[in-house]
Amino acid sequence: MFRIQPLVSVLLCCFTFWFHISFGYLITCSGIVPMRYRNDKVSITDFGAVGDGKTLNTKAFREAIYRIQHLRRRGGTLLYVPPGVYLTESFNLTSHMTLYLARGAVIKATQDTWTWPLVAPLPSYGRGRERPGGRYMSFIHGDGLRDVVITGENGTIDGQGGIWWNMWRQGNLQFTRPNLVEFMNSRGIIISNVIFKNSPFWNIHPVYCSNVVIRYVTILAPTDSPNTDGIDPDSSSNVCIEDSFISTGDDLVAVKSGWDEYGIAYGRPSSHITIRRVTGSSPFAGIAVGSETSGGVEHVLAENIVIYNSGIGVNIKTNIGRGGFIKNITVSQVFMENVRTGIKIAGDTGDHPDNRFNPNALPYVKGVTLKNIWGVKVQKAGSIQGLKNAPFTNICLSKINLHGMTGPRSPPWKCSDVSGAAIEVSPSPCAQLSSPQQSGSCANHF
Ligand SMILES: *[C@@H]1O[C@H](CO)[C@@H](O)[C@H](O)[C@H]1NC(C)=O
Ligand SMILES: *[C@@H]1O[C@H](CO)[C@@H](O)[C@H](O)[C@H]1NC(C)=O
Numbered sequence: 001m002f003r004i005q006p007l008v009s010v011l012l013c014c015f016t017f018w019f020h021i022s023f024g025y026l027i028t029c030s031g032i033v034p035m036r037y038r039n040d041k042v043s044i045t046d047f048g049a050v051g052d053g054k055t056l057n058t059k060a061f062r063e064a065i066y067r068i069q070h071l072r073r074r075g076g077t078l079l080y081v082p083p084g085v086y087l088t089e090s091f092n093l094t095s096h097m098t099l100y101l102a103r104g105a106v107i108k109a110t111q112d113t114w115t116w117p118l119v120a121p122l123p124s125y126g127r128g129r130e131r132p133g134g135r136y137m138s139f140i141h142g143d144g145l146r147d148v149v150i151t152g153e154n155g156t157i158d159g160q161g162g163i164w165w166n167m168w169r170q171g172n173l174q175f176t177r178p179n180l181v182e183f184m185n186s187r188g189i190i191i192s193n194v195i196f197k198n199s200p201f202w203n204i205h206p207v208y209c210s211n212v213v214i215r216y217v218t219i220l221a222p223t224d225s226p227n228t229d230g231i232d233p234d235s236s237s238n239v240c241i242e243d244s245f246i247s248t249g250d251d252l253v254a255v256k257s258g259w260d261e262y263g264i265a266y267g268r269p270s271s272h273i274t275i276r277r278v279t280g281s282s283p284f285a286g287i288a289v290g291s292e293t294s295g296g297v298e299h300v301l302a303e304n305i306v307i308y309n310s311g312i313g314v315n316i317k318t319n320i321g322r323g324g325f326i327k328n329i330t331v332s333q334v335f336m337e338n339v340r341t342g343i344k345i346a347g348d349t350g351d352h353p354d355n356r357f358n359p360n361a362l363p364y365v366k367g368v369t370l371k372n373i374w375g376v377k378v379q380k381a382g383s384i385q386g387l388k389n390a391p392f393t394n395i396c397l398s399k400i401n402l403h404g405m406t407g408p409r410s411p412p413w414k415c416s417d418v419s420g421a422a423i424e425v426s427p428s429p430c431a432q433l434s435s436p437q438q439s440g441s442c443a444n445h446f
Helices: 004-023 058-071 162-170 260-266 436-442
Strands: 040-043 052-056 077-081 084-088 097-101 105-109 140-143 146-152 155-158 181-184 187-192 194-197 204-207 210-215 218-220 237-247 253-255 270-281 285-289 297-317 325-346 364-385 392-402 414-416 418-426
Touching: 040 058, 058 077, 058 084, 097 105, 097 155, 146 194, 253 270, 253 297, 270 285, 285 325, 297 364, 325 392, 364 418, 392 436, 418 436
Parallel strands: 040 077, 052 084, 077 097, 084 105, 097 146, 105 155, 140 181, 146 187, 155 194, 181 204, 187 210, 194 218, 210 237, 218 237, 237 270, 253 285, 270 297, 285 297, 297 325, 325 364, 364 392, 364 414, 392 418
Antiparallel strands: none
16 A cells, blocks of 8 residues: 555656646636726725624625625726635625635634525426425525626635534434525636635535636535535536635536426536546545436536545436436546546436426436546446436547556446447456447547
């Protein structure tokens, strides 16, 4: 175990070096949302906020944002949060604003969960994700906004989620736990240079949004914190996530688009999602699509990803009743170390909102390319298990090398109801992917 450590460092170093030279220059998210300079600036302390970690600053945040919304300065307004710990209840952002957290600034969620406001369930989920009915509003919330930036000098947004995780563990949650940051029906959003900590539920949730950039963020929650997904682009398009570190208790990035009959009826896909230079560790998946994909997911590109001490490296998951589609997914340049399962594509994952889901609504999975994936200490290479009446097609595995725990090889792949091709895959892939006439599956999907 100790002997392998230097080897891994050398491999990681060479791998990083290799992808830098193979691209030559760094591709970035810039261009998706123009960066705004705000002439008008206000400080949260102008509204009476006290950063002592004890004073409840809800009124200050709500008044500051009310002022930004109603004074409507040309070019928008920057709301400055100076160093200090600002305890507050949840609040709504408004359009044309920047929430700027100075170095050492912490915006901390109240522990008084009984004061937490409720909002309507998302139409594409039909109910709260974990409890029927409404759901607690996200700690920082935005609905119907445009041109919003959350940035600064790596200040912290702290959800103090422990109290919520315990309610979940004890089974006495009345409604679905709050996300840390959620934007709904919004466009032109930038989240950068902020640390997100201890979210009650999912960390960053853009839903029904377009043109969203998330970069240089750090997202942290304990490994045993339930459902603390890092970033979940949901029924959203043109979302770009890059240069971030995520270590949480659930999937690091999971692309979604609604749940069973509600997601099918709402019919809003996630498309053009880019994830690059993301590093982290999760007891579940590093890069995930699903399992809620009822509005469809297409054109996802994840590249230059490092996943360590995790459950699954790359996980595409759906279920009967989901309907929708998963197509044109490309994951490339992945390094993984100490992962239980390298790659998993499955048609039997996740629960249902209620028993009104349609068992004949089968997901359509076509065109998944996984290439240039290198793993060490991978217990199981992977499995690709489609559905009998909806086999997964055009699955391409190319240049994949997953080393086992002890020797050079992990146990073999498991496949069913799948077709596609495999080129230079070790351990050798299952027969379903090995037929030479399928090699067209390895044409680039993105
Ligand atoms: C915040 O937004 C939610 C959802 O859009 C809304 O229900 C709530 O009334 C808003 N709260 C405030 C204080 O404006
Ligand atoms: C903030 O964190 C990011 C990502 O870790 C890092 O690249 C950046 O240099 C940091 N910025 C400051 C001002 O410390």
